[in-house]
Amino acid sequence: MFRERMNADEAGELFLKAFAPLSDTENLPIEDCDGRIIAENITAGIDVPQYRRAAMDGFAVRAGDTLGAGGNSSVVLKLAMAVQKGTCARVHTGSPIPDGADAVVMLEDAVLRGESVEIFAQLHPGKNVGETGEDIRKGEIILKEGKILRPCDIAVLAALGIRNIAVFRKPLVVVIPTGEELVSRESTSLREGEVYETNGLMAALYVRKWGGIPRLLEIVEDDPEKIKDAISSNLDADMFITSGGTSVGKRDYVPGVVGSMGTLLVHGVGISPGKPTALGIINGKPVVCMPGYPVAGIVALYFFARAALRKLGHIPDESDRKVRAVLSGKIPGRTGYKTFARVKLETPYLNTGSKAIPLAVSGAGILSSVSKADGFVIIPENVEGYDKGEEVEVVLIE
Amino acid sequence: MFRERMNADEAGELFLKAFAPLSDTENLPIEDCDGRIIAENITAGIDVPQYRRAAMDGFAVRAGDTLGAGGNSSVVLKLAMAVQKGTCARVHTGSPIPDGADAVVMLEDAVLRGESVEIFAQLHPGKNVGETGEDIRKGEIILKEGKILRPCDIAVLAALGIRNIAVFRKPLVVVIPTGEELVSRESTSLREGEVYETNGLMAALYVRKWGGIPRLLEIVEDDPEKIKDAISSNLDADMFITSGGTSVGKRDYVPGVVGSMGTLLVHGVGISPGKPTALGIINGKPVVCMPGYPVAGIVALYFFARAALRKLGHIPDESDRKVRAVLSGKIPGRTGYKTFARVKLETPYLNTGSKAIPLAVSGAGILSSVSKADGFVIIPENVEGYDKGEEVEVVLIE
Numbered sequence: 001m002f003r004e005r006m007n008a009d010e011a012g013e014l015f016l017k018a019f020a021p022l023s024d025t026e027n028l029p030i031e032d033c034d035g036r037i038i039a040e041n042i043t044a045g046i047d048v049p050q051y052r053r054a055a056m057d058g059f060a061v062r063a064g065d066t067l068g069a070g071g072n073s074s075v076v077l078k079l080a081m082a083v084q085k086g087t088c089a090r091v092h093t094g095s096p097i098p099d100g101a102d103a104v105v106m107l108e109d110a111v112l113r114g115e116s117v118e119i120f121a122q123l124h125p126g127k128n129v130g131e132t133g134e135d136i137r138k139g140e141i142i143l144k145e146g147k148i149l150r151p152c153d154i155a156v157l158a159a160l161g162i163r164n165i166a167v168f169r170k171p172l173v174v175v176i177p178t179g180e181e182l183v184s185r186e187s188t189s190l191r192e193g194e195v196y197e198t199n200g201l202m203a204a205l206y207v208r209k210w211g212g213i214p215r216l217l218e219i220v221e222d223d224p225e226k227i228k229d230a231i232s233s234n235l236d237a238d239m240f241i242t243s244g245g246t247s248v249g250k251r252d253y254v255p256g257v258v259g260s261m262g263t264l265l266v267h268g269v270g271i272s273p274g275k276p277t278a279l280g281i282i283n284g285k286p287v288v289c290m291p292g293y294p295v296a297g298i299v300a301l302y303f304f305a306r307a308a309l310r311k312l313g314h315i316p317d318e319s320d321r322k323v324r325a326v327l328s329g330k331i332p333g334r335t336g337y338k339t340f341a342r343v344k345l346e347t348p349y350l351n352t353g354s355k356a357i358p359l360a361v362s363g364a365g366i367l368s369s370v371s372k373a374d375g376f377v378i379i380p381e382n383v384e385g386y387d388k389g390e391e392v393e394v395v396l397i398e
Numbered sequence: 399m400f401r402e403r404m405n406a407d408e409a410g411e412l413f414l415k416a417f418a419p420l421s422d423t424e425n426l427p428i429e430d431c432d433g434r435i436i437a438e439n440i441t442a443g444i445d446v447p448q449y450r451r452a453a454m455d456g457f458a459v460r461a462g463d464t465l466g467a468g469g470n471s472s473v474v475l476k477l478a479m480a481v482q483k484g485t486c487a488r489v490h491t492g493s494p495i496p497d498g499a500d501a502v503v504m505l506e507d508a509v510l511r512g513e514s515v516e517i518f519a520q521l522h523p524g525k526n527v528g529e530t531g532e533d534i535r536k537g538e539i540i541l542k543e544g545k546i547l548r549p550c551d552i553a554v555l556a557a558l559g560i561r562n563i564a565v566f567r568k569p570l571v572v573v574i575p576t577g578e579e580l581v582s583r584e585s586t587s588l589r590e591g592e593v594y595e596t597n598g599l600m601a602a603l604y605v606r607k608w609g610g611i612p613r614l615l616e617i618v619e620d621d622p623e624k625i626k627d628a629i630s631s632n633l634d635a636d637m638f639i640t641s642g643g644t645s646v647g648k649r650d651y652v653p654g655v656v657g658s659m660g661t662l663l664v665h666g667v668g669i670s671p672g673k674p675t676a677l678g679i680i681n682g683k684p685v686v687c688m689p690g691y692p693v694a695g696i697v698a699l700y701f702f703a704r705a706a707l708r709k710l711g712h713i714p715d716e717s718d719r720k721v722r723a724v725l726s727g728k729i730p731g732r733t734g735y736k737t738f739a740r741v742k743l744e745t746p747y748l749n750t751g752s753k754a755i756p757l758a759v760s761g762a763g764i765l766s767s768v769s770k771a772d773g774f775v776i777i778p779e780n781v782e783g784y785d786k787g788e789e790v791e792v793v794l795i796e
Contacts, residue, residue, distance in 0.1 A: 158599050350717075
């Protein structure tokens, strides 16, 4: 039977404390590392740039030679390849500055007259000169272990001439849909009492989106031995997600199986929908048991599976996409539960000021209500609800 | 030479008006459609569920038979397979409800005694019964053209037994890095005056992240003919991004080439950094010319290339990931420019209340300043800047 209902945050904490992140890494070409988590500190092996460079198109000069030049007066320097007293050299943005030079006159402040350049600005040494290592200094730690790599970070690695780096391995997540009413997408029609499997597919796609590698198994019947077998034959997994069979009915075997193969930490959580969620550990690996009801299932995925995946894969907590919106109707909370109320935005993608329309739906069984929703308004355990006209934060459903 | 500096929003509007979205679609298995844009309205071909289902584990009954039952009084019904006056049948959450029944008694309100069930609740017809089509009604339009598909939407398609759908083709974006100082990542060392190519790689990775297919070309020299050739030999592209050669120097040929092959719409934009950005159209296809300076380049990507990609690919404007933070120092704007100031967050991923530390960097040439930044604070054209202690919105750099 159901255990006591546990507070959602406490359940999350208990669960996340019970397993360790993956330690193994893989070495990949940098261009394949967008969104991956770097598993080593990266120290710059070279200066970037490796030479003094012009910050402007113009003429490299000795600053001393421009003394007295200005809007109304000029100095004239001879155009040359090398720069010494009395000469200057053509430079382009980013090109090396010849040895003798210590400043660059902008094109706008110079007039080329045959072999000579008339200069109308007085420069101080260093003007328009990018020093060696001004971008990245050799020996500097430029990226730290645990950082999520963005294209701009990969560009920095490229600037250093680094071609491969170590990133943490992606967690392999085995997804096990259970339920004898389920049939696979391969079936072309349904008999009475049958529904197409959707939760397992949804879980697998969220796993992929959130940085894991999903392995979606075939549908397993409501039979403890078969559920056990499905887990035992996939012990290479880093995490398990089951769907269905978590309630109090005669056919709800999943939490029992988790308990018999490992530790059932939590069964019954203060999230609404999602109360029948169960959490456990098998062979040191986290197991999230989604309720079969699809809305409850997605809440369990967002609240527990994503957090577990992030811990396993060293993935930092990214802030959710959120907008602020004004409720067009009341949404009730449920005392003792963190309530995930689905809302539709009148103007999606408006960051603020859109209307949030509560989706009046009866139950956790209405999958289409999630698809119609743009996001969740999360009502804390101790809040009675939000009123029409209140401004709320909407966590967009990815 | 440079055209007049154009206001950033005007430039964007002019540019986006000048080309049309892609019209072609592809048909894909639903499990490959996460993040894709649906290219047709989807009408439900079946009811979901196709039968009346139990919303609870318990016993299916005729509601009339429970008249008078309650906490202190009970009625006794005979357990049977079919439900008629005086009998009830065992049902599980989600299982079909036998024909004669019109309500389900929860397990908690019933006690099984041998072949009989004692019932302690009076039910109204429909109690704990999910009607046929309660989730999705046959004939209902369940997903509309232009919607970005999320895992929960794909689950809805699966529930309908739909296995393939039409989505808009991903735009093919040809990325052309230009500049004779550039060398490819394949080089194991740099000579004086050389730097590794980074902007093209960064642009290609952002294109992929934002829903396009990048084709990153080899580095092209600063030679108008060679730039022209690179474009001409890739006219299967839906969009072009060039990097470098957009300034006023002798070697800055890119905007001229765009003008000679098509229309140069904009050269010089009020974004800082990023003023030398150029925008044009070749063969009806958008061309974004990123300045060679990497920070200017990324601003041009975020501001123009992403918008163009979204328009081409029918991708809705997703709201950015944003946080609110308090500035730990002043950041100056630049009159007439939309200024993209890089900031580091003291506590990244905190949604509000973190300190935003302005990155004091001299110029647009410092790639590492983007990698060190968590996001941009965008200062509008008519704002002088933001002061230390002000709360600002930080657009996180993906």
